[in-house]
Amino acid sequence: MEKINTALNKLANTGQFKKRYDHLKDEVLSDPDIVLYLNENSSTVTNEMVEKSLVKLYEFTTQSKHNCEKCPTLGECKNVLKGYQPRLIIQGNSLDLQYDMCPRKAVDDDKKKREKLIQSLYVPRDILSASIRDFYQTDSSAGRMDAAEKATIFATEYEAGKKQKGLYLHGQFGVGKTYLLGAIANELAERKIPSMIVYVPDFLRELKGSIGDNTLNSKIEMVKKASVLMLDDLGAESMTSWGRDEVIGPILQFRMLENLPTFFTSNFNFAELKNHLTFSQRGEKEEVKAARVMERIMYLADPIHLDGKNRRH
Ligand code: ADP
Ligand code: MG
Numbered sequence: 051m052e053k054i055n056t057a058l059n060k061l062a063n064t065g066q067f068k069k070r071y072d073h074l075k076d077e078v079l080s081d082p083d084i085v086l087y088l089n090e091n092s093s094t095v096t097n098e099m100v101e102k103s104l105v106k107l108y109e110f111t112t113q114s115k116h117n118c119e120k121c122p123t124l125g126e127c128k129n130v131l132k133g134y135q136p137r138l139i140i141q142g143n144s145l146d147l148q149y150d151m152c153p154r155k156a157v158d159d160d161k162k163k164r165e166k167l168i169q170s171l172y173v174p175r176d177i178l179s180a181s182i183r184d185f186y187q188t189d190s191s192a193g194r195m196d197a198a199e200k201a202t203i204f205a206t207e208y209e210a211g212k213k214q215k216g217l218y219l220h221g222q223f224g225v226g227k228t229y230l231l232g233a234i235a236n237e238l239a240e241r242k243i244p245s246m247i248v249y250v251p252d253f254l255r256e257l258k259g260s261i262g263d264n265t266l267n268s269k270i271e272m273v274k275k276a277s278v279l280m281l282d283d284l285g286a287e288s289m290t291s292w293g294r295d296e297v298i299g300p301i302l303q304f305r306m307l308e309n310l311p312t313f314f315t316s317n318f319n320f321a322e323l324k325n326h327l328t329f330s331q332r333g334e335k336e337e338v339k340a341a342r343v344m345e346r347i348m349y350l351a352d353p354i355h356l357d358g359k360n361r362r363h
Contacts, residue, residue, distance in 0.1 A: 074108060081111040087138050103145035110136050110147055117153055124154045167239040172249035173282060177232035185230050189358045197354045201230055205237035216313040218351040224360030227315035231280045246276035251287035257297060274304045280313040285326050294327055294343055302346035312350040320353055
């Protein structure tokens with residue numbers, strides 16, 4: 051930049067260029083942001099400094115500075131440094147530009163950071179913009195207020211390592227069970243607490259496909275050890291004894307022993323889920339196994355019945 055500046059200054063003294071230079075200078079000096087800056091700094095900024103820094107000042111006038119006013123989106127940012135906006139500073143006896151992160155990039159970075167904290171397996175990403183406040187403000191029947199209150203307590207009080215019970219959200223299809231999980235995950239992410247939402251039917255399907263390859267165990271381990279685990283739609287799968295005894299059971303057992311918080315959503319209440327887990331009425335044994343899994347769920351989470359209208363269209 052310095053080179054261009056010196057070159058410009060030299061050229062300024064020759065006919066046509068002098069005209070252009072004067073024009074550039076007029077343009078710069080009539081820019082409202084420059085006028086404001088020079089007024090505010092009139093005691094330190096001299097005419098000579100302005101002359102010397104004209105190229106910088108010109109660059110300043112061309113950039114988007116006020117809430118990204120010249121850029122349609124962050125991706126289409128037109129500034130020299132994408133996502134950064136200039137500020138005038140005094141550098142020795144000339145003026146220079148300092149580039150700071152623009153508001154849009156700051157919001158975008160923040161969102162990316164938060165999303166990194168929420169691992170979601172097979173859950174629609176739009177659920178991750180959910181908030182607990184929206185959950186109860188759109189419908190505030192008793193069960194929903196209770197759920198929102200408990201969700202808020204968890205999301206604001208949970209600390210890694212602390213023993214805190216999760217929730218078992220049950221109710222009809224479309225009442226916002228998954229939405230509430232997303233809202234909790236979001237609020238945890240704001241406190242830098244990672245969580246993992248897993249859509250159970252797809253998870254079991256994927257695991258079944260990995261039997262025999264070496265990814266099966268690591269997939270189960272990852273879910274087992276998630277800081278905060280949310281098992282979405284338990285009971286919507288066609289549960290096999292393998293899924294119950296080799297996947298869900300051991301995951302819950304581990305989490306119980308390690309005091310790792312676990313949330314569930316289901317269309318079934320506890321009695322219905324127990325029945326679902328028994329799946330085969332062939333004998334005593336299946337009932338005992340179903341009961342064992344149920345005990346773990348009840349240990350890990352408090353049940354809340356969610357009512358309300360079906361929000362799916
Ligand atoms: P469930 O898991 O109980 O079957 P969902 O959580 O998937 O229901 O909610 C159904 C639909 O309604 C989803 O598209 C979800 O994004 C939307 N939804 C649920 N609760 C709210 C809410 N409070 N505000 C806005 N959208 C909501
Ligand atoms: Mg759901």
